[in-house]
Amino acid sequence: MNKQNFTTSLKCFVCQKEYPPEHIYVCPTCGLQGILDVQYDYDRIKATLTSDIIASRQFNQWRFREFLPVSFTAPLPNLHVGWTPVYNVERLAQAVGVRQLYLKDDGRNPTNSFKDRASAVGVMKAVEFGFDTVAAASTGNAASSLAGLAASMGLRSYIFVPQRAPQPKVTQLLIFGATVLRVKGSYENAFDMCWEACENFGWYNRSSGTNPYLVEGKKTGGHEIAEQFTGAGALNGGKLPDWLVVSIGDGCTIGGIGKGLQEMKLAGLIPESPRLLGVQAEGAKPILEAYYSGNDLVPSETNTIADSIAVGTPRNWRRAIQQVKLSNGEMVAVSDDEILDAMRKTARLGGVFGEPAGVTGVAGIKKAVEKGIIKSNETVLTVITGNGLKDIQTAMTAAGKEIEIEPDLRSLENVISKQLQTDV
């Protein structure tokens, strides 16, 4: 057992073998398939941790430190990660057909996505293991989040992006000072290059799929939900929602949030986890297919506007399915049109501008209500995992158009009277 925290081992999802909680990526026996899951001494946590102790701490993701694999004697990143707001959105609840709907806006994190929770733990582990450089293959939120957190800690970062990576996403990496390497090839080429480079140059690999510690940061989303609904000044009269809805790409986010909620239950801090509804895009749903078939995951092509969950070879699919099943949950898939509709509705009726993958949960709720999975008298929470400013191109597709007018009142009056007719 680690003396600086409550971790006990790293356990392989495939062969169940356990390893000491040290610097290791995947199971030496099972290779890249052998994702490792950090184990903790929950009895010892339960014996010492109370809701009062948690309540006395600062409102950020280190609030639930007993469940995190980092040493709290080391300096923490100074960026404020976590403790994102939860909103009760009545008009949006009506629109998707449930009694009550809450949005947790994780676009409010420092680099504007849920991934900051993972990267914050990642940079802590990098420093603990003696690395001065971190790396990742991605153009998405994981990369920008790593670049931002690395900058705040004074670590050097290398990001490998595929040839087709859009310039605006590359810009967020460059502004944080990351060295961005555009690999002439596919995402898989970039992923392989990153892995090789980390081996060769002694860098710390941030990939959530292969790095066992990253997903641990994502658990704090679950810890917070537990406290926000049952702690002091709790939402929903102190009662957890019936359903927690999370979009799924690689499987790390729902896997992490689900584990966080299970931990709060193990520590005796909540009676039961909400049921998890996992939502994939129709154009990228290999985990949903594995969930229904009961077989091992079959990689698929991807075709969806929700780039942050467009994952054809998800590495953490076992974790995602495990958590959905543990919570007596379900899975659904939604189309790109349903995602675009959810972007508009979430902004207009909820006041939150989410990126496509960020509002996929909202689309999933509507779908689950139609399928009779979620009942109209149930209470639902979904996590908006990224800010809409991250992908303004897709937002332009969803948002509609402005109206041109001449600079005179008559021209405006014509617009208004047409609009009023349409309203009726």
Next chain:
Amino acid sequence: MNKQNFTTSLKCFVCQKEYPPEHIYVCPTCGLQGILDVQYDYDRIKATLTSDIIASRQFNQWRFREFLPVSFTAPLPNLHVGWTPVYNVERLAQAVGVRQLYLKDDGRNPTNSFKDRASAVGVMKAVEFGFDTVAAASTGNAASSLAGLAASMGLRSYIFVPQRAPQPKVTQLLIFGATVLRVKGSYENAFDMCWEACENFGWYNRSSGTNPYLVEGKKTGGHEIAEQFTGAGALNGGKLPDWLVVSIGDGCTIGGIGKGLQEMKLAGLIPESPRLLGVQAEGAKPILEAYYSGNDLVPSETNTIADSIAVGTPRNWRRAIQQVKLSNGEMVAVSDDEILDAMRKTARLGGVFGEPAGVTGVAGIKKAVEKGIIKSNETVLTVITGNGLKDIQTAMTAAGKEIEIEPDLRSLENVISKQLQTDV
């Protein structure tokens, strides 16, 4: 006096005449020049408000409600505005040449800018005065913030944008359901149309320059700074920074923050306000010129990348100069190159990605140190007023370029060895 809050009157900045704190935009005598300033019964506030009372409240901008002109019996917007994090950024302090530097990241607000503080008060006043529709002329943060807050409150919004308004900025308005009217003409045409339309159709005009209540929301930036540096768990050993640095466009932001700090002093909650350093862009500095000449403001052309402070006819210039002088402050101007440099440095050394106007304060600190205004042994705070994702085009200019590599290790090794040579 208003029974629902501590306001006493609206006082004209030009003729000093006072009016009841009701629905009125500018001084009936002085017209658009006659900006009205909300007055409060500070003696009554001082007699009742203590730091313990403040400490017992939720961490959002309604925490300092005694200083706000809204009725707290009405429903508040559910978006979480304010109480943005402050970071101690040692490497950035070194780079700009001061002993200690703090960044307050107001890009963490719901629509990612400081303007949410004003819009939240604006929609509260709209509802209080019986309006169901709000309007603004702008393509910037004020407009997106109004659209987001209006959406969250179920209000209809109309935004007037000039012909040249960039599509990505218009998108953020449209996604929130605003009716966006692209006026064939200049910003002044759009401003006039908005004013006329509000008169004609009975809409509430959000413009901070002409609406006396909006700037009151901005004061909460000042209130928070006071508490974050002197309240429980205070930064900087409980001592306010020597300097507070704010970029200036219209004058509302520095005017609001400055007033908030003066109020905390009036209420006996802090001993003294930090000195304010107002920073304008070289290409848009009419307030700086009025400050140094002592004459009335002369409108100017504007030419700067910092679009959020590119204001040639600032309406709240008297308020800005008043607050700078009250605090024994100063003003400087910075070039676009200095702003681009500050974008890079703030992201790379501070971990915060700000838009150009958001990091203009950082550039101003460096300039003020060079001019001997700020001493190298002083402590400085600046407010990052907007998130860099708001203007990814300019960020692309600042960020530099990625490096193309073939998908093999040799190609990467060449890059790394060149980089190491450059480092040396």
